[in-house]
Amino acid sequence: MGRAKITIVGAGNVGATCAHWCAAAELGDIVLVDIPMTENMPKGKALDLMQSSPIVGFDSNVIGTTEYGPTAGSDVVVITAGIARKPGMSRDDLLSTNAKIVSSVAENIKATSPNAVVIVVSNPLDAMVQQVFKVLGFPAKRVCGQAGVLDTARYRTFLAMELGVSVEDVSALLMGGHGDTMVPMPSCTSVGGIPIRRLLSEEKLSAIVDRARNGGAEIVSLLKTGSAYYAPAAATAQMVEAIVKDKKRLIPCAAYCDKEYGVGGYYVGVPVILGAGGVEKIVELDLDSEEKAAFLKSVDAVKSLVATTTQLMGG
Template identity: 80%
Template sequence: MRRAKISIIGAGNVGATCAHWCAAAELGDIVLLDIPATEDMPAGKALDLRQASPIMGFDSSVIGTTSYDDTAGSDVIVVTAGIPRKPGMSRDDLLATNAKIVTSVGEQIKATSPDAVVIVVSNPLDAMVQQMWKVTGFDSAKVCGQAGVLDTARYRTFLAMELGVSVEDISALLMGGHGDTMVPIPSCTSVGGIPITQLIDPARLEEIVERTRKGGAEIVSLLKTGSAYYAPAAACAQMVEAVVKDKKRCIPVAALCHDEYNVGGYYVGVPAIMGTGGVEKIIELSLTESETADFQNSVDAVKSLVATMDELLANG
């Protein structure tokens, strides 16, 4: 059997670190691509990573390129391309520029890898994955967004820090848009099977949720120049693994919802089963009245963001 072909579009911090995680786990052969203006930068990062293989003991091929021809026939494509957030910027500030970048990338993917599963990471996430699906025309199961894995990881990290327990024992779920309107689901959050509500009082739990919502901005403010990349890249690698190994992982994914949760044709974060086919099944939960209201508020924010994006693109 041939190895899976994994292409990563965008060789910045998130893309290069995603390549690192995927190579180290031997998930497949990797193509790291960036725009021609970067010249030999992707090739340099790829060669450096490949030279780590004898030390770390992995045999994945890693190449860097500025040509989409090298990505042809990819099984999975991770799209990190776009400008990053700077201090004081919201994800929404990135909308106009990154929508144009994602449009260009989507056109290239459609031409070179029509059977790929596409995982979008570019921000603002929910609008970018909606645009990717629109541009490629792929089955919606083959186009999804990475946000929920990252948001849930941040949530689990903060809960572990609060309780002094292993992150491995914490199960959690966040739904909705990627940003300040994300929705925690307390009934799906536990520590070693113990409901989180029995371990942390509601007021403190809400403070942890709020820190999770602003998790990316907190890192941006600390770094001063740049945004998070270790955890976002690891989250991407987990989704790549679910596809190439047909893991059937039940994870939060930005997936296209129609009748599900009465969303009506938008990408939002929901629990889903991921395997070789991409988003193979969306899981519908019975939400409480307050969770339903919060989720609808988050969906409305996504709809507004998409409408703004469509208007910006239509006006050039």
């Protein structure tokens, strides 16, 4: 059996670091692609990463390119392409520019890797994955967005820091859009099997929830000249692993919900079973009234972004 072929579009911080995580875990052979104006930059990053292989001990091949020919026949395509946030800029501010970028990427993927599972990472996430799905015309289950794994990781990190416990023992779930309206689910959060509300007061839990919602903005404000990339890249690599190894991971990601949760045909963060076929199942939870209200508010924010994208892209 041959190795999986993984294409990562966008050789910036998130894309290159995702390639690093994937190569180190030997998830497959990797093609790192960027726009022609970057000239040999993706080749340089790929060569540098390959030269780490004898040290780290991986046999994945990594190549860099500014053309889509070498990406042909990819099993998984990750889209990280787009401009990054700057201080004071929201994910929504990226909408117009990144919608055009991901549309162009999707056209190329459609032509070169028609059977791939596609993971969108570009922001604003929920609108971008909807746009990619529209352009690709792939079955919905083969197009998804990375957000839930990252947001949950931030939530779990802050909980572990507060409680002084291993992050490995913190289990959590978030739903909704990737942004200020995301919905951490305390009812689905536990530490070593102990419900979180037995360990933290509502006040402290609420503060941690707010910090998780603003986790990306906090890093942008600290970095000054860029946005987060280690954790987003690691989260994406975990999704790639679930697909290429058919792991059937139950994780949150942006998936196409039609009848599920009453969303009506939009990509939004929900728990899914992720495997070789992509989103193999959307797991529907019985939300309480407070959780449902917060989720629907988040869905409305996603719908507004998608409507604006459609308008900007001319229908």
